[in-house]
Amino acid sequence: MKEIATLAAEKSFAELDTREREMVLSVTTEADYEQMHRLLRNAASLDARAAPPHALAARLHQHMAEYRPTPAKQPFLRRLSAIRVPAWQAAAAVLFALAIGQWRKTEAPDVVVPAPLVQTIVRTDTVFLEKIKWKERIVFRKSASPMPAGQENISPGFAAEIPQPVPATHFLPTSTPEYSASGTPIGEQPELLQFFTQPGQ
Amino acid sequence: MQAIARRDEQAFAELYERYGRQMYRFFYRMLWRDAGRAEDFTQELFIKIIERPEAYDPARSFVTWLYTLSHNLCKNEYRRQARSVLHLSRVQPDRETDLPENADQELLEKQLRAAIDALPDVHRLCFILRYQEERSLQEIAEIMACPEGTVKSRVHYAVQKIAADMQHVWGAQNQSELYKNLIIKYL
Numbered sequence: 001m002k003e004i005a006t007l008a009a010e011k012s013f014a015e016l017d018t019r020e021r022e023m024v025l026s027v028t029t030e031a032d033y034e035q036m037h038r039l040l041r042n043a044a045s046l047d048a049r050a051a052p053p054h055a056l057a058a059r060l061h062q063h064m065a066e067y068r069p070t071p072a073k074q075p076f077l078r079r080l081s082a083i084r085v086p087a088w089q090a091a092a093a094v095l096f097a098l099a100i101g102q103w104r105k106t107e108a109p110d111v112v113v114p115a116p117l118v119q120t121i122v123r124t125d126t127v128f129l130e131k132i133k134w135k136e137r138i139v140f141r142k143s144a145s146p147m148p149a150g151q152e153n154i155s156p157g158f159a160a161e162i163p164q165p166v167p168a169t170h171f172l173p174t175s176t177p178e179y180s181a182s183g184t185p186i187g188e189q190p191e192l193l194q195f196f197t198q199p200g201q
Numbered sequence: 202m203q204a205i206a207r208r209d210e211q212a213f214a215e216l217y218e219r220y221g222r223q224m225y226r227f228f229y230r231m232l233w234r235d236a237g238r239a240e241d242f243t244q245e246l247f248i249k250i251i252e253r254p255e256a257y258d259p260a261r262s263f264v265t266w267l268y269t270l271s272h273n274l275c276k277n278e279y280r281r282q283a284r285s286v287l288h289l290s291r292v293q294p295d296r297e298t299d300l301p302e303n304a305d306q307e308l309l310e311k312q313l314r315a316a317i318d319a320l321p322d323v324h325r326l327c328f329i330l331r332y333q334e335e336r337s338l339q340e341i342a343e344i345m346a347c348p349e350g351t352v353k354s355r356v357h358y359a360v361q362k363i364a365a366d367m368q369h370v371w372g373a374q375n376q377s378e379l380y381k382n383l384i385i386k387y388l
Contacts, residue, residue, distance in 0.1 A: 005360065009332055039367060040360075042306075042313055043332045047234060052225035056240055057217060060247045064213045067251055 008033060009040035202263065206254040217247060220264070223334075224271055230329050231275045233318060242274050261343075268336070268344045272326065279322050316366035320359050327352055328359035 004024060013021070013030050024033050074082075186193050204212030224246055228239035249256070249270060257266055317325060323345070330336045330344065331352075338356070342349040 036364075039313070039364065040332055042309060043317070043328070043363075044335070046310055046313060046317075046333065047226065047230055050226045050229040050234075050236070050239070051222055052240060052243055056225075056244055057221060060217060060221075060244065060251070061210065061214060063248060064208075064210050064251050067208075069252070 004028075004033075005036070005040070008036040009044060012037050012041075202250075202254050202257045202259070205250065213251065216250070220267060221247070224267060227268070227271055227329070227334055228275070230333055231271075231326065232278060234314070238278075242271070242278070245274060246271055262340070265340050265343050268330070268334070268340075269346075272344055275326070276322075312367060313363070316363040319366060320362055324355050324359040324362070327355040328363070331356050332360075 004027060007016070007020060007024070011020070013024070013033050016024060024030075186196070202216075205216065221243065225239055225243040228242040228246075229236065232238045232242065246267070257263065317328060320328060326345065327341060330341045331338070336344070338349050338352050341352045341356075345352065
């Protein structure tokens with residue numbers, strides 16, 4: 001079955017056969033169908049008379065007559081293979097290439113490639129690393145001075161370490177050097193006294 | 202096309218005779234009834250055929266291929282238009298004109314043109330191809346390179362929109378309901 005829109009574009013309600021009419025009337029009214037038919041028919045005939053100018057056809061025919069297509073560019077290898085040369089030229093080229101090869105083989109001197117000299121220079125450098133170490137030394141001095149008053153309650157262990165004063169009996173008898181005055185008293189030597197004192201004193 | 206590829210002028214003349222007017226009319230409708238532009242585009246289309254006949258794939262329908270080329274040319278023109286100033290004729294239909302029910306044919310056509318011009322480009326293309334160029338939905342789908350269902354919905358939208366715009370012309374109060382029902386069910 002045709003679509004109603006397609007049907008409306010083609011036929012008016014009066015042109016429909018019985019079956020088509022039944023189908024249309026099952027969906028819409030005759031007036032509505034006629035309006036749709038009018039719309040689509042008018043749309044189809046709209047600008048139907050537009051025609052191109054004759055000059056256009058003339059220009060196109062002229063272009064067709066004058067146009068020469070440019071040959072499509074082929075790949076390089078294909079173009080190379082399409083080149084034709086006479087057989088004698090090809091043979092001459094081959095012979096020439098062989099002759100050149102032979103000549104180069106005979107004429108080429110033996111080139112002695114000297115062994116490369118290898119010189120090794122060993123360089124030794126010395127690097128001094130200076131490291132400074134800091135040391136801190138703490139010296140404790142123990143004195144045998146008597147305990148100050150109020151500090152008698154020191155620990156026995158520590159008290160034992162305190163050296164006891166040496167008894168006087170342990171000292172060797174010492175002799176007191178006798179002082180003997182020798183020389184001349186300074187008062188008796190006015191020149192010497194004058195040396196140490198300022199005049200007028 | 203094979204004859205044209207062999208530079209057969211007679212074949213080209215026959216081809217132009219067969220399709221020249223049709224394609225000119227299509228461009229005329231698609232390019233806002235600008236005769237000069239339609240002529241330029243028709244010329245460009247046929248020059249393409251002359252210069253690149255090998256572009257045609259014989260497996261395809263020739264008419265569909267022609268419309269595809271034309272559609273692509275129009276799309277380019279729409280892009281150019283979108284970049285420049287909006288085309289003057291692409292305005293909403295004149296709703297101020299209150300036509301009587303037995304409106305003059307000329308005025309009716311004027312309103313119809315305005316309603317078609319007011320459609321978005323893709324919908325206008327679908328409507329023109331379907332109801333003015335009388336192409337099938339399948340052909341339109343191929344021309345526009347989109348699914349047939351998309352074409353159907355676009356045609357549906359286009360007819361609905363035109364019907365709505367023409368409502369005041371017809372003087373029918375239930376016009377939009379009519380088209381909505383008709384098209385949804387049977388298009």
